[in-house]
Amino acid sequence: MSQSDILFNQAKKYIPGGVNSPVRAFNGVGGNSIFFESGKGAHLLSVDGKKYIDYVTSWGAMILGHSNPYIIDQVKATLEKGLGFGSPTKIETLLAEKICELMPSIELVRMVNSGTEATMSAIRLARGYTNKDKIIKFDGCYHGHSDSLLIKSGSGTLTSGIPTSKGVPKAIIENTISLEYNNISQVYQALKNEDVACIIVEPIAGNMNCVLPIDGFLQGLRKACDEYGVVLIFDEVMTGFRVDIGGAQTYYQVKPDLTTLGKIIGGGLPVGAFGGKREIMEFIAPMGPVYQAGTLSGNPISMTAGLAMLNILSADNNFYKNLSIKTNQLTSGIISQANKYGIDIMANTAGGMFGLFFTELDQVTNLNQVEKCDIELFKKFFHLMLKEGIYMAPSAYEAGFITSMHSDEDIDFTINAAKAAFASLKK
Ligand SMILES: *Cc1c(COP(=O)(O)O)cnc(C)c1O
DSSP: OOHHHHHHHHHHHHSGGGOSSGGGGOTTTOSOOOOEEEEEBTEEEETTSOEEEESSTTTTTOTTOBTOHHHHHHHHHHHTTOSOOSSOOHHHHHHHHHHHHHSTTOSEEEEESSHHHHHHHHHHHHHHHHTOOEEEEETTOOOOSOGGGSEEEOSSSTTOEEESSTTOOHHHHTTEEEEOTTOHHHHHHHHHHSOEEEEEEOSSBOSSSOBOOOTTHHHHHHHHHHHHTOEEEEEOTTTBTTTBTTHHHHHTTOOOSEEEEOGGGGBTBSOEEEEEOHHHHTTBTTTSSBOOOOTTTTOHHHHHHHHHHHHHHHHOTTHHHHHHHHHHHHHHHHHHHHHHTTOOOEEEEETTEEEEEOSSOSOOOSHHHHHTSOHHHHHHHHHHHHHTTEEOOSSTTSOEEOOTTOOHHHHHHHHHHHHHHHHHHHO
């Protein structure tokens, strides 16, 4: 047994499934989870001393690679002053100011501790602001694990969803409408029949692998929301600072009313945030009637890591251009190797995120199509790559991420590993 297997078995004795977030348990690919010892740049070192090129990068949070020296130094300096006071500190304003400066639609921003908290709070705010209860989301989009968002569309009418988890009360399901991603006519149909507070969407879906909005989808949502007095929420927990310094809203030039953030803005530490139009944000306590709070919200350690991260990202005008080049180098390299072995594969990419799909389709634009991909082939591919020292997301439903630390050598090494994997899959 490897050291990793031993640790996984020990963990299972005290932690449900041995993990603190389900995807880490490798249920999506089979086999045992890997325990890591350390990370540096684009590389991870397992407890068994094996080196991996990392395409999970803490689910996209580590866009500068692991152990960025500037972020770590800044955090160390803040640590020396104490871990938090439950009172305001200057660093919170500095990070808020930076976010407002970089994200075109954000005028006021409130810090929380996770993406889940950010979306949950943004939805309460939208409901409080509009005095309406119903919300629209899209199948395959993930917005954290609060009750009202763990719902997908049912097979019958548009408006009766089904929960994706046990424990979600029926009364809650009744207020969530889940529609097909990229389907604007379903949105209009729902808005005509229901009184809707908000539409929440991943402007680039990164939790059903990586699915891009088709031309006009986000613009269509903006228009529909304006027509029906609905709050448009972009969940940019993943895409914020991942595809552009101004998020997907800058990448696609569509302004939401509210934006939720997380992952990258914590520089690797736990964080979330939601922000947007002043008029709406002023509905939040202590200014307004919508309650929202957090003991550790805005803690100086996370704020410091986040600010250090955004300072580096915003200082380099070519950062996202260079990152996209790396992403496309990787996916086009993998696709051309797959083609040599007659394996059908396609990719979606945006900035530093990508999705590979084992499919004959030349476009994947919704969950239905993602589910039709060859998941069994993906599982085999995943394990072959893992053996070669490539750590990809252990699920066909997760996006991949590039960091600025992935070198040409790392990318070439990965493409060669894919070549070997395809050769053995073809046999
Ligand atoms: C990761 C993610 C979340 C949840 O964030 P947590 O910090 O895990 O609670 C919400 N929305 C999107 C789009 C995400 O990618």
